[in-house]
Amino acid sequence: MASRAFLPAVRTASRTFTNAVPRRSFQTSQALRSEVAPVRKPVGAFRGGLFGFLLGATTSGAGMYYYVVDEYRVSNELLTEDIYALQSAVQRIEAYVKTLEEKVDAKRK
Numbered sequence: 001m002a003s004r005a006f007l008p009a010v011r012t013a014s015r016t017f018t019n020a021v022p023r024r025s026f027q028t029s030q031a032l033r034s035e036v037a038p039v040r041k042p043v044g045a046f047r048g049g050l051f052g053f054l055l056g057a058t059t060s061g062a063g064m065y066y067y068v069v070d071e072y073r074v075s076n077e078l079l080t081e082d083i084y085a086l087q088s089a090v091q092r093i094e095a096y097v098k099t100l101e102e103k104v105d106a107k108r109k
Helices: 002-020 030-034 045-108
Strands: none
Touching: none
8 A cells, every 4th residue: 555655756756857858949040051061972882892902902912022022032042052052063073083084194104
């Protein structure tokens, strides 16, 4: 029975609360209605995706190009060093063979 005693007080409080909230008006002045915001064309998903793909492909291609050029330069230097080492080894062997031939010719005479 005690809960019924408080029921009218709750109803009155809820009515006064809802009446206390002011209603919003949706009216605007003439100046605000006349302004038109500039229309921006949104970047679509297709154009954005295509631009991102091209940017990524170009960036990775440029990086790969510089990587390959650097590797080519390093391998070319190593190959050149190997060629010079082989050339010096061949010259040493040639000089050794000439001295052996001279010694053999000297013994035959």
